[in-house]
Amino acid sequence: MTLYIGREASKLWKRICAETSAESNLFIDNWKYIIAGFVFQYIHGVAARGVHYLHRPGPTLQDLGFFLLPELGQDKAYISETVFMFVFLSFFLWTFHPFVFKVKKFYTVQIWCRVLAYLVVSQTLRIFTFYSTQLPGPNYHCRPGSKLARLPEPDGVLEVLVINFPQGVIYGCGDLIFSSHMIFTLVFVLTYQKYGTRRCIKQFGWSIAIIQSLLIVASRKHYTVDVVVAW
Structure with a gap:
């Protein structure tokens, strides 16, 4: 048993070393x-942040x-974020x-080059769309009366460039059309659809994408149009 484990560990180490060498050359x-x-x-x-x-x-x-899906409420807004993090980490x-x-x-290296390329194109289109039309945010912190709904004028360019991560990302408003969460989710699912090998995981991925879409709307993080355009 010990001999078998040692032999398999040796094979695994050789595979990791060989893959690291090949990936390093590609990364260069x-x-x-x-x-x-x-x-x-x-x-x-x-x-x-700017919008x-x-x-x-x-x-x-x-x-x-909003008419078809019941509102989850602020205390359950974490559900859609949890699903998204599961998708992101799994991918x-x-x-x-x-x-x-x-x-x-x-x-x-090649897969991430392609994924990042698709993300850049999608996010570029997203920037154009949410700067073209600013909709009143449906999220709880973007509604009238919330202190986070509007930002005071920045003291300088540096204040905008800092982004105020992660609060500035979590509590952003105005970047609606179209959903960034769905961009990532769909790019990941489509990538696995092309390069993945297990049919059941592909089906599961598409199911998760649909569930994520519904959760985003039910959490009132986006309007339905934001999700539809992302698809």
């Missing part, structure tokens, strides 16, 4: 794209999803599985 060739993708995540955050200064709270707009870990398992259809 593609590091600029990876870094650019992560930098754009910050740019997207700055844009979302919060333009947000003007008002009555919640008439929405079909992140899956992209590194070639380091451990023999089944291989992609390189981790």
Whole structure:
């Protein structure tokens, strides 16, 4: 038994070393794209922070999803975030599985280059849309009477660039059309649809995406149109 474990551990270590070597070479060739993708995540955050200064709270707009789905309430708003974090972490870990398992259809560096490229394109479109039209936020902290619904004029550019993470991200307003959570979720699900190997997980991924869509609307974090446009 000890001999078997030692032999398998040796094989695993060799696989990890070989994969690390191959991925390192790919990273050297593609590091600029990876870094650019992560930098754009910050740019997207700055844009979302900036539109919060333009947000003007008002009555919640008439929405079909709000009519059909009961409101979860502030105390249950964490549910949609929990589902999103599950999707994000699951996908992140899956992209590194070639380091451990023999089944291989992609390189981790290449998959993240493609994922980040799709995220950049989607988020660029999102920035254009939420700056084109600012809707009164349906989320609880964006409604009239909330101290977080409007931001005072910034003292300077630096205040906008800092973003105030994570509060500025969690309690943002105005960046509605279209849902950033759905961008990530759908890009991840579509990526697994193309490169994943297990049919049951693909079906589960699409089910989670649908559930996430409903939870976002039920949590009043977005209007239904924000989710529909993301799809």
